[in-house]
Amino acid sequence: MKHRPLPGTDLSLSVVGFGAWAIGGRHWGGTDTADAIAAVHAAIEAGITWFDTAPIYGDGQSDVLLRQALGDIHREGLTVATKVGVVYGDDGHVHSQLTAATLREDLGHTLDRLGTDHVDLLQVHWPCEHDTPLEETFGTLADLRAEGLFRHLGVCNYRADALAQIRAITPIVSLQAGLSMLRREVEHDGLAWCRETGVGFLAYEPLGRGLLTGKYTHVPTFGDDDMRRFDDRFKGHRFEHARRLTADLTRIGRKVGVPPAAIAIGWVATRPGVTAVIAGARTPEQVRQNALAGSIIDHVKLWEIVDRVAGLHGGTPR
Ligand SMILES: NC(=O)c1ccc[n+]([C@@H]2O[C@H](COP(=O)([O-])OP(=O)(O)OC[C@H]3O[C@@H](n4cnc5c(N)ncnc54)[C@H](OP(=O)(O)O)[C@@H]3O)[C@@H](O)[C@H]2O)c1
Numbered sequence: 001m002k003h004r005p006l007p008g009t010d011l012s013l014s015v016v017g018f019g020a021w022a023i024g025g026r027h028w029g030g031t032d033t034a035d036a037i038a039a040v041h042a043a044i045e046a047g048i049t050w051f052d053t054a055p056i057y058g059d060g061q062s063d064v065l066l067r068q069a070l071g072d073i074h075r076e077g078l079t080v081a082t083k084v085g086v087v088y089g090d091d092g093h094v095h096s097q098l099t100a101a102t103l104r105e106d107l108g109h110t111l112d113r114l115g116t117d118h119v120d121l122l123q124v125h126w127p128c129e130h131d132t133p134l135e136e137t138f139g140t141l142a143d144l145r146a147e148g149l150f151r152h153l154g155v156c157n158y159r160a161d162a163l164a165q166i167r168a169i170t171p172i173v174s175l176q177a178g179l180s181m182l183r184r185e186v187e188h189d190g191l192a193w194c195r196e197t198g199v200g201f202l203a204y205e206p207l208g209r210g211l212l213t214g215k216y217t218h219v220p221t222f223g224d225d226d227m228r229r230f231d232d233r234f235k236g237h238r239f240e241h242a243r244r245l246t247a248d249l250t251r252i253g254r255k256v257g258v259p260p261a262a263i264a265i266g267w268v269a270t271r272p273g274v275t276a277v278i279a280g281a282r283t284p285e286q287v288r289q290n291a292l293a294g295s296i297i298d299h300v301k302l303w304e305i306v307d308r309v310a311g312l313h314g315g316t317p318r
Contacts, residue, residue: 001047001294004275006200008173009152011079011120014049015269016294018287019204019280023065024058028282029226031058033065035283040069042284044078046291052176052204052278054083054125055110056094063113073116081121081202082110083156085128085137098128100140107149122150123176126157134165142170154202160193167197174200174275179268181310182208182233182242187271195273203268203277208233211242212264213289214250245313252306256299258292263306265293270303 003012018040025031040051051070053062066080067073073080084106085098111117122145128137141153154174155166166172175194177186183205194201207213209228219239222229232238249260261279268277279290296302 001049001291002297003049006121006152006173006275007198008171008200009120011152012049012077013079013276014047014294015276015297016048016265016291017050017052017081017202017276017278018043018048019278020051020053020062020066021057022280022282024060024062026058026061027225027227029223031061031065031282033068036065037069038284039281039287040066042287043281043291046288047294048287048291049077050079050081050276052081052202053110053114054086055106055113056083056086056088056125059088060109060113063110067113067115073114073119079120080114080116081123081154082114082119083123083125084110086125096126096129098124098130098132098137100136103137103140104144107144111149118148119150121152121154121174123154123156123174124158127162134162135169138166138169145170154200156204158190160189163190163193163197163199167199172199174202176202176204176278178205179203179271179274180206180208181212181245181264181267181313191271191273200275201273203271203274206265206268206277206279207261207290208242208264209280211239212246212249212260213286214246214260216243216246241313245310248309248313249306252302252309256296256302258296259289261286261289262292262296265290266296267303267306267310269293269297270307 002015022028023036084103085096087097152173156176175190177190228234249263253260253263281287
């Protein structure tokens with residue numbers, strides 16, 4: 001497993017991180033506790049050193065399972081990154097609420113569930129959907145950092161213009177945003193900004209929620225509590241596009257002895273400016289496949305070929 005420094009910190013991250021959203025269960029069709037815990041253990045065995053969670057993942061269930069699996073989260077060399085700011089409204093929908101009171105409360109709850117008094121990386125989950133000024137949000141977070149509740153501040157899903165404004169208020173060390181062969185918009189916005197400024201970039205959803213793993217040969221069906229039921233990429237011509245792309249990744253992977261998931265993750269990890277990739281997984285076998293990306297990252301010739309193939313397929317059609 002290859003590791004890279006997170007710029008501006010003393011943290012070293014495995015290029016493949018573990019994303020804990022799916023093990024939370026909600027919106028992913030439920031979770032299997034034993035599998036989830038075994039997946040976290042498999043991640044550590046495969047050299048994965050960091051874990052990404054959030055209060056909203058399974059209403060705190062991903063935090064709880066991580067704690068159960070990791071025990072002391074400050075185990076040497078392991079990093080846990082959590083988030084704040086997204087809450088369920090009275091209408092049952094999630095929205096971003098970034099007032100001082102919500103941030104303090106949300107952070108307190110996630111730390112309690114994780115069984116710790118601080119985390120290495122705290123991220124704002126997504127931009128405010130109310131009228132809280134950036135100064136209130138990021139001034140409060142600077143205070144919480146000074147109180148020792150987290151060491152480094154990152155954000156998710158902000159655009160480049162807002163990132164510059166935030167950085168004028170308080171230092172941030174990372175942007176987390178979606179990036180995969182099926183989702184490339186960020187390359188010209190947040191990722192370009194990170195490259196220019198030297199801020200770390202953590203890429204999520206590298207597998208297109210499973211589409212790029214080779215497991216889907218036909219349009220799948222999902223239960224009501226699985227958001228992929230409503231994801232257009234799992235339907236019609238967009239599904240067919242992902243299926244054909246994955247068939248190419250499978251062929252390339254066979255030549256170097258890895259599954260398509262490792263090729264899809266490795267391609268993201270080798271985009272200029274990307275610090276590390278967060279791959280979601282629910283079973284030990286998925287984790288082991290995904291972690292293989294970390295062992296082929298330096299294969300320059302391979303990534304030239306994969307990038308050509310990704311370019312030929314040209315992102316997800318509308
Ligand atoms: N900050 C944000 O706003 C944000 C947004 C999205 C994600 N994230 C973070 O990024 C992480 C990764 O994104 P994601 O989980 O949405 O998408 P993803 O990594 O593209 O897909 C993960 C899903 O694909 C399936 N899968 C994974 N590896 C597989 C393998 N080797 N073979 C077959 N199937 C496999 C699993 O689902 P099944 O077993 O159900 O098929 C898994 O839950 C999240 O867990 C979360 O930590 C952050």
